Amino acid sequence: ANASSNPCRLGTLCPPGGADEGVSVQVSAYCPIQKRGGSTLICCEYITLRGTAAALERIGGVISALMIPELPKFIWWKATPQPDYPLFERLSEYCDCLIVDSSSFVQPEVDLRCLGDLLADRLVVADLNWRRLAPWQELTAEAFDPPERRNHIWEVDQVVIDYEKGNPAQALMFLGWLASRLQWTPMSYSYEGGDYDIRRAQFLGKHQRTVEVELAGIPTADWGEVPGDLISLKLASTNPKADCGTVLCSETTGCMRMEAGGGAQSLRINQVSSLTDQKTEQLLGQQLQRWGQEVLYSESMAIAHEILALGDLGK
Numbered sequence: 419a420n421a422s423s424n425p426c427r428l429g430t431l432c433p434p435g436g437a438d439e440g441v442s443v444q445v446s447a448y449c450p451i452q453k454r455g456g457s458t459l460i461c462c463e464y465i466t467l468r469g470t471a472a473a474l475e476r477i478g479g480v481i482s483a484l485m486i487p488e489l490p491k492f493i494w495w496k497a498t499p500q501p502d503y504p505l506f507e508r509l510s511e512y513c514d515c516l517i518v519d520s521s522s523f524v525q526p527e528v529d530l531r532c533l534g535d536l537l538a539d540r541l542v543v544a545d546l547n548w549r550r551l552a553p554w555q556e557l558t559a560e561a562f563d564p565p566e567r568r569n570h571i572w573e574v575d576q577v578v579i580d581y582e583k584g585n586p587a588q589a590l591m592f593l594g595w596l597a598s599r600l601q602w603t604p605m606s607y608s609y610e611g612g613d614y615d616i617r618r619a620q621f622l623g624k625h626q627r628t629v630e631v632e633l634a635g636i637p638t639a640d641w642g643e644v645p646g647d648l649i650s651l652k653l654a655s656t657n658p659k660a661d662c663g664t665v666l667c668s669e670t671t672g673c674m675r676m677e678a679g680g681g682a683q684s685l686r687i688n689q690v691s692s693l694t695d696q697k698t699e700q701l702l703g704q705q706l707q708r709w710g711q712e713v714l715y716s717e718s719m720a721i722a723h724e725i726l727a728l729g730d731l732g733k
Contacts, residue, residue: 424706427463429484431505433471441469441477471505478508490514490709494702496522498529499536510541515709519698520547520587521644527726530587534723542711546701547644548718551592553690554648554666558596561653561664561686571600573660575629578652580675583615583635585646592648593631594722595714597621602629604721607729613637619725636675644696652676652685666690 449461465484467474474481485491493513500506510516516536523529537543562571577596581589597604602621605628610616615635623629636649650667663685667673669692676685 425460425462426489427465427484427486429481430464430466431474431481432466432468433474434468436470438470438473441467441473443467471503475505475508478505482508482512485512492517492706492709494518498523498525499532501532501536510536513542515542515544515705517544517546517702517705519701520545520591521550521585521646521698523585523587526585526587526646527590527729530590530719531723531726534719534726537711537716537719538723542709543715543719544705544712545591545715546698546705547587547646548591548715549701549704550644550647550696551588551595554592554651555595557666557688557690558651558653558664561666561688562662567661570655570660570662572624572627573655573657573662574600574653575623575627575656576652576654577629577631578634578650578676579631580634580636580649580651582642582645582647582649583637586615586617586633586635588646588648589633590722590725591718592651593619593633594720594725595718597725598717598721600624602721604724604728607725609729617729619728648690650676654685664688668692 444464444466446464447461448464449459451459467477467481469477491513492515493509494517495506495509496519499516499518501510518533520526520530520533533543533545562568577593579589579593596602600623602623604619605622606618606620608618610618614637617633619631619633621629621631638649648668650665650673653662653664655662665673665676665685665687667676667687667689669689673687673689
């Protein structure tokens with residue numbers, strides 16, 4: 419998609435398994451014909467380098483030289499972040515933005531904490547999985563738009579976040595976003611396990627209010643295309659007079675589990691419609707149109723990093 423509207427140079431590094439046989443190179447050009455007229459061709463160069471990790475590292479200087487200084491440079495790292503990997507370190511040094519997708523992380527908690535370290539080192543990072551949270555963030559904020567509810571948001575002290583079991587990255591980033599907006603200070607984080615892979619966090623909120631959070635990985639028969647997609651969210655308060663009860667749930671799964679928790683009559687319930695532009699390729703195309711660090715993402719990840727630093731990782 420980017421090649422059809424912007425001249426660019428795309429380099430792909432393919433480290434196959436097997437013996438080190440050096441590096442092979444394939445070069446091609448793509449010049450799509452514009453359907454809406456115009457005589458100017460916009461072309462993109464494709465350079466594919468194949469070799470083992472050691473072989474690619476040996477030509478690291480060549481890879482850096484292939485970058486065009488006048489153009490913004492993006493690195494789409496399709497694996498988990500590896501700060502100690504020489505090639506990762508070299509590419510990160512030369513790029514304007516490192517792009518990852520935490521939905522593919524093998525150890526989400528460990529890898530999210532690694533991203534937090536990279537952000538703290540002032541590396542510009544973009545996570546495509548963060549973009550998938552936009553409709554949940556918008557509806558959460560919208561629930562407290564009515565003037566009569568605005569002040570009640572500070573009464574929230576009970577949070578439940580359900581996600582598709584297997585990858586808690588979205589749930590943790592959403593929690594980081596929520597805590598950063600409500601100025602909650604992380605106090606504890608623990609893993610309980612069980613059928614729902616329960617994780618619990620505790621925060622200190624406004625007016626020294628204790629906030630309890632549960633993250634639950636829900637086993638689903640129909641796995642979506644994105645591992646760990648959010649399923650539902652519940653905000654509530656121990657103050658029976660507070661008008662902050664809110665439930666958001668995925669259009670495909672419904673709100674049954676959240677409603678079964680009781681108090682459904684006092685909850686405002688809304689469904690999050692599935693979006694058609696959540697696939698990796700589409701999100702990547704959108705990300706390539708912007709660069710520079712997103713402040714909201716970095717602030718949310720800073721809190722997520724604090725949360726994870728309090729717990730036992732890798733469980």
